[in-house]
Amino acid sequence: MKPLFLFRPEPGWSVSAQTARDMGLEVHGAPLFAIEAIEWDAPSPEDFDGLLVGSANVFRHGGKQLEKLTKLPVHVVGEATGDAARRAGFLVGRTGRGGLQNLLDELGERELRLLRLAGADRVTLRLPDTIKVETRTVYRAVPEQLGEEDRELLVTGGVVALHSGAAAERLKVEFDRHGLDRALVDLAVIGPRVAELAGEGWRSVHIAPAPGDSELLALAQALCQTDAQ
Template identity: 40%
Template sequence: MTLPLLILRPLEGARQTERRAKDLGLRTVVDPLFNVEPIAWTAPLPENFDGLLLTSANAVAHAGARLKSFRTLPVLAVGQATARAAGDAGFHVVETGRSSGQQLLDDLQADCYRRILWLAGEQHSALNPGEREMTVVPIYRSRAIALGEQAVACLKQEAAVLLHSARAARHLVAELERLRITPDQHHLLAFSEKVADAAGRGWKSLQIADRPDDESLLSLATGLCQSR
């Protein structure tokens, strides 16, 4: 019998991961640790910028009608999922990152995109724009919630757990401690080294994706879950 694959990312992203996982024949349990919701924001003038940085598809999903005014700006997308969401919303994606927002900025040509608008989450890791000017406007928040009943039931047996962010890792560890669930019978599949560090030790096994994307993460899950 295959191990269940527990997907804890916010619902919109979780459903995308679930579809990919089911296409690979994996048995999934979706129970998000966060609810993503829009927050009030004031849109700056698009003409003050020459590039739009998007580090999550959530920015596209939760920006609201104001987002349309920025379609004239070329989009710098942190990864393939964000690029697809931006393209579907009518934006022209000119750069797609390979690993992180910082990598994306570091790889830009020095004379391109000197004034960047970053539509970000309320809680976000700082990025160093170097010699560029960057304005950060939070437009959504991810609100942490308690570990749900489906997740708790899943964690009563051996399971593989996908973690896409360091914040999710820290929140999961806190929830496991609150519920007195030990991680030592579960396998952690981490999006990056940063996520793995936040999750700590004590897991039955811990693997880190070669690249920070679902394809790499689910490749690990396929090898782990279907070998049981």
């Protein structure tokens, strides 16, 4: 069985790693970036109909400014982000399946003024004619290096599960910096955008059937157990 490498930031890394181990997988890797808060000011909630959020990191690192916005419904990219929103005292409006762009397109059925809370590195969105979006940056990802043990293991290949575009881009940087061979590594990615950002040259790239941790890890498990092409 091929080893599995995970590179998402905490606290997600530990959750995914334990899930993968429970599935019988040999897990390696570590977060390739740390998330830190950015100082920001919340605008008046009266100017908006809701919030648009694509990551649970918004609620982990948004700080006290979030308290000014709890009266607004939150439209979230997925269930995990919705759970984080509820824990932070927000009411969830719509929960997306298939990425933030799909969620925004669904919301385009009516006219809305949305406040997008996001990280410094974020997906560029195409706005429906009915929706206006203002953005506040509340956190950023600080790059970390690929550990020596992981570098030594990746020399002989394996499977890498990628939960985000940021992780995909960081992985490319580290592979190039250390002269690692992409052609020995199979990628399991959480969505088409992540596959695009991962670039070319990998042994194979496979997209999870739905953008969730369980679906991604099930895909990774299949790749670990087979000689994927």
